[in-house]
Amino acid sequence: MLTVALQQGINGIVFGSLYVLVALGLTLIYGVLVQINFAHADIVTIGAFAAYFFTFVFGGNYLVSIGIALIVGAGLGWVVNAAIFAPLRERGNELLPLIATIGVSILLQNAMLLWFGPIPYAFDSPYSNEVIRLWGGTFITWQNLIIIVVSALTIALLYAFMKFTMMGKALRAVAQDRETAGLMGINPNQLVMLTFVIASALAGMGGAMLGPILVLTPFAGTSVIVKAFAIVIIGGFGNVEGTIIAGLAVGLIESFATQLINPGLTDIVVFTLLLLMLAFRPTGLIAEKREENV
Amino acid sequence: MSSEARLRASQSGKRRWWLLIAIVVVATCRCYFKDSYWRANLIVCALNVILAIGLDFILGYAGQLNLGHSAFYGIGAYASTLLIIKLGVPFWIAFAAGMALSGAAGMALSLFAVRLRGHYLAIASLGFAVIVHQVLLNWISLTQGPLGIYAIKPPPDIALPGLPVISFGNTANMFYLVAGFAFLFYVLLDQLVRSPIGEALAAIREDEVSAASFGINCTVWKVFAFGMGSALAGAAGAFYASFVGTLVPDAFIITESFTILAMVIVGGMGTLTGPVWGAILLTVLPELLRGIGDLRLVVYGAALTLVVLFVPGGMVQAARIVRARLACLPMASTRQ
Numbered sequence: 001m002l003t004v005a006l007q008q009g010i011n012g013i014v015f016g017s018l019y020v021l022v023a024l025g026l027t028l029i030y031g032v033l034v035q036i037n038f039a040h041a042d043i044v045t046i047g048a049f050a051a052y053f054f055t056f057v058f059g060g061n062y063l064v065s066i067g068i069a070l071i072v073g074a075g076l077g078w079v080v081n082a083a084i085f086a087p088l089r090e091r092g093n094e095l096l097p098l099i100a101t102i103g104v105s106i107l108l109q110n111a112m113l114l115w116f117g118p119i120p121y122a123f124d125s126p127y128s129n130e131v132i133r134l135w136g137g138t139f140i141t142w143q144n145l146i147i148i149v150v151s152a153l154t155i156a157l158l159y160a161f162m163k164f165t166m167m168g169k170a171l172r173a174v175a176q177d178r179e180t181a182g183l184m185g186i187n188p189n190q191l192v193m194l195t196f197v198i199a200s201a202l203a204g205m206g207g208a209m210l211g212p213i214l215v216l217t218p219f220a221g222t223s224v225i226v227k228a229f230a231i232v233i234i235g236g237f238g239n240v241e242g243t244i245i246a247g248l249a250v251g252l253i254e255s256f257a258t259q260l261i262n263p264g265l266t267d268i269v270v271f272t273l274l275l276l277m278l279a280f281r282p283t284g285l286i287a288e289k290r291e292e293n294v
Numbered sequence: 295m296s297s298e299a300r301l302r303a304s305q306s307g308k309r310r311w312w313l314l315i316a317i318v319v320v321a322t323c324r325c326y327f328k329d330s331y332w333r334a335n336l337i338v339c340a341l342n343v344i345l346a347i348g349l350d351f352i353l354g355y356a357g358q359l360n361l362g363h364s365a366f367y368g369i370g371a372y373a374s375t376l377l378i379i380k381l382g383v384p385f386w387i388a389f390a391a392g393m394a395l396s397g398a399a400g401m402a403l404s405l406f407a408v409r410l411r412g413h414y415l416a417i418a419s420l421g422f423a424v425i426v427h428q429v430l431l432n433w434i435s436l437t438q439g440p441l442g443i444y445a446i447k448p449p450p451d452i453a454l455p456g457l458p459v460i461s462f463g464n465t466a467n468m469f470y471l472v473a474g475f476a477f478l479f480y481v482l483l484d485q486l487v488r489s490p491i492g493e494a495l496a497a498i499r500e501d502e503v504s505a506a507s508f509g510i511n512c513t514v515w516k517v518f519a520f521g522m523g524s525a526l527a528g529a530a531g532a533f534y535a536s537f538v539g540t541l542v543p544d545a546f547i548i549t550e551s552f553t554i555l556a557m558v559i560v561g562g563m564g565t566l567t568g569p570v571w572g573a574i575l576l577t578v579l580p581e582l583l584r585g586i587g588d589l590r591l592v593v594y595g596a597a598l599t600l601v602v603l604f605v606p607g608g609m610v611q612a613a614r615i616v617r618a619r620l621a622c623l624p625m626a627s628t629r630q
Contacts, residue, residue, distance in 0.1 A: 036413050087603060094412045095359050099559055100602035102552050107595025114589065219549075226424055226548070229417045237413075264432040271421040271428075278418050279406055 006138045008255045014144045015213075016251020017151035021206035023228040023235070023243050024158065025199030031175035031238035032195045033089075038101040039080050041225030042108035043200045047073045047207025048216055049116065052123050062125055066150065066208040073204015074197045080104060081196035086189070105222075112218035125212040147209045154202065155244060162240065171195060175238060227267075230274040236283055313481075320473050323466075333465040337537055339577045340472040341530045344479055346557040346569035348526030351483055352400075353555075354564035355492065356519035357499030359412065362403070362419035363527055363554050365426035368546030370396040370528025371535040372430060372437060375446050385449045389532045396528025397521045404520030408513050423548045430543035442542035446535050462536070472533050479526055484566055486522070495519055556598040562608030571609050 022044055029037050047069035054065040084104060088097045127142035134140060162168040173181040174191045182188050207221070214220045231250050235242030250270055257266045327333055345367060352360045374392030377383040383391070407418045430437050437443070448462040449471065462468045486492055497505035498512050506512050535541050553576070561572020580593055605612050 030413075034413075036416070084599070084603070091606070093606075095416075096602050096606060098359070098413065098416060099555065100599050102555065103595050103598030103600075103602060105595070106549075106552060106556070107592055107599060110591040110595060114592065222548070226420060230421060233414070233417055262432070264428065267428045268425055268432070271425045274421045275406070275418060275425075278410060278414060278421075282410060282414060 003137045004259065006134075006136065008259045009252065010134075010138060010140055010144070012252035012255030013248060014147050014251070015254060016248035017148055017155075018206050018210050018213075019224070019227055019231055019251055020155060020244050020247030021151055021202045021209075022224055023231040023247050024155070024240065025202045025206075026225075026228055026232045027235070027238055027240060027243045028195050028199045030232065031240075032171065032178075032192055033085065034094075034238075035085060036098045036101070036229075037080065037085075037196075037199075038098060038225070039076075039084075039104040039108060040200070040203050040228070041221035042105050042112075043073050043076045043080075043203040043221070044207035044210065044224055045112065045218060045221035046076060046108070047204030048123070048211035048214065048220060049112070049121075049207075050204065051208035051211050052121055052216065055126075056123075062127065063146070066205055069208035070201045070205040073207070074201040076204070077196040077198075077200020078193065080200070081193055085192070085196070109218050109222075116218055118217060121216040123211040123216045128212055143212060150205075150209065154205065158198070158202075159240070167191075167194070227270060230270055233274055233282075234277050317477070320477070321470075323469065323473075330465055333469060335577065335581055337465065337469045337472055339574055340469060340476045341534055341537075342554070342557060342573035342577050343476045343570050344472075344526050344530040344533075345554045346561065346573040347476075347480055347483055347566060348523040348530070349554050350523075350558045350561075350563055350566065350569040351486075351526075352520050352523035353558060354569075355487060355495045355499065356516055356523075357495075358404070358516060358520060359416040360419045360520070360523070361416050361548065361551050361555070362421075362423035362426075363524070364546045364548055364550035365419075365423040366396040366400055366524035366527035367531045367534070367550065367554075368426055368430060368543070369399050370531025371541055371546070372531075373528070374532035375443060375535045375541055376436065379443065379446070385447075385536065389449075389529065392532040393525045393528040396531065397525030400524025400527075401517050401521035403524075404517045405513075408516065420548060420551075423546075423551055427543055427547055430546065437541075437543065440543065442540055444540050446539045446541065448536050448539075468537055472537070475529060475533070479529070480566060480570065483522075487566065491515065491518075553594060556594050560597050560601050560608050562610030565608075565610045568608050568610040575609070 022040070026037065026040055029035060029040075050072040051062070051065035051069045054060040054068045055062050060068070080101070084100050085097055088100060125143045127146060130142045131139045132142065132145065160168075162172060170181065170186045171191050171194065173184065173186060174188050178188050181191075206224075210220070210224060214224070227250060231246045232243055234250070235244070235246030250273075253269060253273070254266045257269045261269070323336060327336060345363065348366075349360060349363045352358050352363075370392040373395045374385075374388040377388040377391055378385060403419065403422050407415050410418055431439055433439070434441075448468060451462065452460040454460075460467050462471060487495075494505070494510045494515050497508065497510055498515060502512050534545075538545075557572040557576045558569045559572070560576060561570065562568025576594060576597065580591065583589060583593060601608055605615075607614070
């Protein structure tokens with residue numbers, strides 16, 4: 001019983017850290033722009049496909065392919081911001097950019113459907129079959145270890161960047177108050193672009209690591225993104241720490257719900273949690289802390 | 295008569311003419327669409343019109359971004375079908391019940407999310423749609439899950455004395471039934487929008503705080519609009535089930551919500567004619583493009599993105615621009 005619990009805990013952390021990577025991007029964008037990017041889902045999918053083609057068609061190394069997906073994601077983020085969010089920013093409408101990115105998402109999904117077809121790709125990571133035995137009969141595959149280590153490193157780097165570098169501080173300043181930040185000599189437009197590039201790089205890289213776990217079709221990103229939305233809300237929109245906690249929590253909840261209740265019901269559990277959060281604490285898990293900071 | 299009143303009178307006169315033309319065009323559809331493929335498409339068109347005007351009432355008039363319209367569509371379809379199959383309820387009672395249940399679900403979600411605005415409501419409704427889809431998939435004893443429900447009967451025949459029996463197994467008759475309801479709902483919403491309720495909704499959409507300070511009960515009207523729009527989706531669902539004859543949960547995935555949203559935006563949100571045109575265009579255009587292959591679905595995404603970027607008022611705004619350009623000089627002189 002304990003073994004099962006430990007094993008599910010490990011699986012939950014693996015999924016959770018990938019959700020964190022994807023959700024962090026959404027939360028960063030929301031922090032700076034107060035906008036939701038629906039096309040984030042397709043950046044995840046394209047990241048997964050980029051890694052797949054690099055590894056299996058061009059015979060590259062899987063670890064390198066994570067870096068490739070990161071670059072592809074960053075490029076896509078740049079395009080989405082330049083094409084959609086930058087032109088719509090002057091209009092000042094809250095919902096139009098969101099609707100436009102839904103359009104981009106439909107466009108990208110169907111373009112992928114055209115090129116890659118509806119049949120799922122078998123993305124077998126070369127590290128999926130090698131197992132490290134841990135205490136008490138639990139085990140972890142190399143693939144999952146890579147996921148945990150790479151995600152943890154990325155999140156730590158991002159956190160350090162936000163906390164200690166000048167640019168990270170400027171980014172947080174823009175998130176708190178764009179106009180005042182502008183008066184302090186920060187160029188908000190540049191920082192918005194930077195945020196988009198970072199956020200989408202995270203999504204692309206998350207996609208490369210999700211590829212072997214998901215059923216890789218052009219629509220793979222959607223199932224991840226709706227969970228990422230739930231995580232972002234549970235953690236509090238724009239709140240990085242909250243998103244990390246909520247992401248890991250959702251990963252663990254999913255993994256235990258799969259084990260204890262029924263694999264089909266995990267989404268219901270997660271989204272009921274989302275609706276309850278919205279009803280009773282729409283500011284997210286650790287909102288008070290943030291208010292103190294302000 | 296003030297000039298404004300005269301303008302309004304002439305507009306409502308014009309509207310009546312347009313409605314009449316629309317009725318004539320729709321009523322004569324069976325003369326120029328002879329094959330069953332296009333007749334089936336026409337029914338889909340009419341269903342989409344009902345869905346789109348319902349969503350537009352929530353989004354364009356009450357200003358609430360509902361990304362879960364597919365859920366209400368699904369609730370209406372499953373509720374009415376299950377009532378017929380499991381309890382032997384007559385079609386029209388099941389139809390009304392499906393509509394009522396969808397409306398109630400919409401009102402419940404809206405009431406639940408009444409403090410939420412903008413993005414939060416969008417995500418709450420998205421979450422609701424995911425839950426509904428998952429329940430339909432997993433409550434196998436009730437919905438048969440992914441296997442689906444088969445052999446759903448069309449609405450019962452109508453036998454009026456002295457007239458031939460009208461059977462809805464016939465696609466032409468089914469089309470007239472759905473189109474008739476679409477027309478009925480359109481007129482209903484049109485009246486609502488022009489009534490004081492419509493003005494209250496517009497006030498809430500523009501600025502909730504000032505609307506409340508004028509004594510408008512924002513909660514009541516937002517919940518009302520949400521319930522109304524989702525009830526229409528429920529009606530469309532009941533017709534969908536009886537027309538297609540099979541129900542699977544995947545017919546009501548969240549992508550379906552986005553499709554309906556695209557119709558509303560491309561047509562022109564915040565107008566009633568806009569979503570009608572949007573629904574027709576985005577149903578017919580992909581069918582015409584079928585020859586090009588899967589490219590047809592790309593059209594939805596491209597249309598939605600380009601419209602938001604360049605003509606956020608949709609086809610209605612585009613038509614207005616064109617009309618203004620055509621009548622530019624004479625119009626300007628008469629106005630002054």
